[in-house]
Amino acid sequence: MKSTIPLTDVLWRRAQEQPTATAYRFLADGTPATAVDHTYRDVADRAAVVAAELDGAAGRRVVLAVDPGLDYVAALYGVLAAGATAVPSFPPVGRRATARFLGILADCAPSAVLLSSWAAQRVAELADRLPPALRGVRWLTVDEEFFARHADPPRYRPRAADPALLQYTSGSTGDPKGIVLDHDNLVANCVALQHHMGVDPGRVGLSWLPPYHDMGLMGTIMLALHGGWPLIMFSPVHFVQRPARWLRAIGEYGVTISVAPNFAFDMCVDSVDEDDLDGLDLGSLRQLYCGAEPVLATTMKRFTERFAPYGYRPEALIPCYGLAEATLFVAGKPDGTSMRTLRVDRAALERGRVRPAGAHDPAAAAAELVSCGAVAHGHEVLIVDPDTRRPVPPGTVGEIWVRGPSVARGYHGRPDLSAELFAARPAADGADAPADGAPSDRTYLRTGDAGFVDGGELYVTGRLKDVVIVAGRNLYPQDIEVSVLAARPELRRAAAFAVRPRGRAEELVVVAELRDARARANRELAELRDAVVAAVAADHAVRPAEVHLGPPGTVPTTTSGKVRRSAAREAFEKGELRTLPVAGDVLAAARGVPA
Template sequence: MHALAAQAERGSDGAEMAVVPEPGRVESRRYDTVFDDALRCAAVLAEYGVRRGDRVLFCLPTSWTFVTAFLGCQLLGAAPTAIAVPTSFGRAAGFDGQVKDLVAYLRPAAVLARAAVVQASEAVTDTVFIDADVLQERAASAEASLQRFRLPSENDLAFIQCTSGSTGRPKGVMISHANLAANLAQSAAATGWSAEDTSVSWLPLYHDMGLISGIMVPVYTGGSSVLMPPTQFLRSPVEWLRNITAMRGTLAAAPNFAYGYTADRVRDSDLEGVDLSSWRMAFCGAEPIHPGTIQRFVDRFRPWGLRQDVFMPCYGMAEATLTISMSPHNAPVRVDTIDRTAAVTHGQVIDVDPGEASGMQVVACGAPVVGTEIRVVDGDGEPLGDNQIGDIQFRSPSRTVGYFDLPAETAAAIAEPDWWKTGDVGYLRDGEIRITGRSKDLIIIRGANYFPSDFEQAAEAVPGVRLGTVVAVGHRPEGGDSEELHLIVESYVPADQQEELRQAVRSAVSARSGVPVAQVHLVPRRSLPKTTSGKLQRAKARQLFIEKAAPAPA
């Protein structure tokens, strides 16, 4: 917020932020205009009763309304929380459950959303719903009073990040302004991000990578920023490349899947006029990084000016604000090939020839950013040396102050004195972290985290599915760029009705979560493995019914 005020003081010398709501239409504003619009939004939010210390739930697509209202909320001293916009409305889409649960959990003073969402929220009565278009109309004519805000202190909450993406009841990661400022400084130092840079982002603003790289770092450094809706990227990924070309973008971030998606979907005929020579850093994180995807992207777009050394693998999480480690820029991506059996069975890193069938490729995600420490520990919490696989922990001034209203969960995530348990597994080598897996059951699809229980509960509601006998797992097919959702379901329906049941399960899960189901595996009763206490064993179920059934690579 201090940086935003400073950028606004530059007036006509300041940089611009831009929103591209649809191809070919660019809406640009200088930082002084952004600041003024944010002040006006703050004034209107105050009229709705939002006060310092309150929480405000944002259910908005990428737009100027999101940007200025989000910043205005912070100027007011309230803590915004962004969530995904429902793709459809009504109970079948899980809207009631999602918003109702979030309102009950976060107890926001207001929910800011589009008219369609507001109209679908009649069942949610515990908060004020604000139509975003109405807020914008009132903000355009409001007198922005300097008395309605003061710059925040270090301990004030900057925002709350929901960790589970668009499904389920998430944990609210509380990020203070001190956490945010520390991580922005760390990211700028690690990348050389400056006022001369222009970032181009399609990432959703409810995702930590999209929020920080798309809005927060540009504001902090005084650089330019270009935001496009994720739906635009998914429909036509070449628009991302066209915006980088038109705006002379220098920085962009995306999960692994997006680079593979772009390389596969963009045709030569789409690339007329595309010039990627200005792109100096492509950050890759949020999900496991696959060397083949990176190389495929570079090879695909090198004829259009893409640098060979553009990629910067990185590692982060919402609990660190965003960035934990970053690879050095303008350096080759480092890949280890280690023995899979030794890694999984003994936690040992043994290098093997890249051509070995037992080899598992692991990408180096860089050294900790300045001020952050990483360690790898065994099951007893004792630190391990290099090339030993264990649980990854970090500590940093950017580390969350904890989960909102969840003291037990916060305490469980902290290893004394102040190390945070990431839930990921990996090893250190030459000061850089490598991620080999994760101890949590989270499913990561296209960079978004999902709780298996959300998919399982949706499937259990389908007639013909036995309650408590559904396992949801992520599985990355050979050569794939991201995990896919697989459901293993015990069923009692006869064989001639099983295809109909599969389709019903797919429809129910996708309607509730917005995530497509790659495959529904129907298995006989009492097939799913369980612990002695009766808990379903997801990892073992995946091994039994998916990995063993997967076709061997040619």
């Protein structure tokens, strides 16, 4: 399955053979009113300008911190065409994004940084905050005037094994880890995804995902170029402001394929008004990938109930599993089939065993898990005991290990960690040897995710490091979080994690944020906490030691919307979590309302 055709060669070929075909369409405000199209020739010409500006950067790193849009796409392919390694990063907007941006620069030591033109006024300030050794970095801003220059097609041709991307893992600012992906990793991921998607001559894609993240970058922008179908894009900001823009764009452009994390489906159900549904038509949608966080059966059922009357077909949904360390795609539901779920005994699952729940077992005694489907073509998944490194028997939860051409080479500048996680070898002695007789010299990527295989399909139960162990039971935080959010409609996001107070056993803590930041009386806050405690106790037979309630933004998330439980734990332990304003007793009494 190894390929020797880098994506830049695909771009030059399409620019010659399909020069006027639309490659990318960007909706500047999330609506068709501001649509701008670029053909394959447009993209190739603009990429050539970037490559010419970066002449001499081959083998070096270039940070790509351009705003989402057509400039970003051209800059990406221009960096690759120059033979440099692209380092995607959020633009330095706001304190947290700026800290992450500077952390990435300090870690990867780039030769150049590409920014949107608005950031030109910040260059001096940003440069002053870098270590002295990086003060010589070139800062380039891109706009229409920049791209109006003429440049000949680049003569450099990247090799399959050359580093193409340095993809930093989501969420970390203080200790960023960059994943080294070569050109062949990128193409292998496209090939695996296209094999899974099948042939569709009329395919039209749509994405509002951040282009700095693996799903928004490799799963949409690069995949569309490799497959030769048009991709419609708009900014994640415009989706969050009004989720209906995503749904309406599907109908307006006859979109056949799109992708989003689980939280986006919830936002559509909770935030789309009836007025937004007028004339909505989702009938063109044939494939809707959902990944980047656990896929929840309750969310998908709610989405289907809400939007089936508007042409949405539940068989279009494709729950999938992937991670940046494997470029992106690892497993996905077979196309055209119904979503498969498995109702398992919760108590058995807490002990690492998979046992079907009884037909009459109450909801609190069962967990409904969503299948992430079959493993990607040309790849292999092994379920391994994380401590002994031995493959586990069927029906047992273990760590998910992955092998295949999409698996990255390791982390930038971290040889020891790379050897531990990207070149893991399973124990293969006696009865514990892999069932397929896999030779012991095979190496795998340790994902850090827990799961199991049933009926040839992969189920992901959570992150190993996030598992809450209380009284010898393994509690999966995402299950607890589902119970929390079901307790009261005012709650919009939750994080569950364990803390170990000095001299005491491990305790469960729940952090939940509300849908608005208005002041609430102490009595109302106490009722909310009691509802959360009752829901968690009923569903999981454990009582949270503390429930912290906060305004929107209290629960830290990654760029793809995944809950950052370790960051929530750290903020909780430091007393840095945001809090809700409390309506004072005097004010409440003046209104005739008990506090």
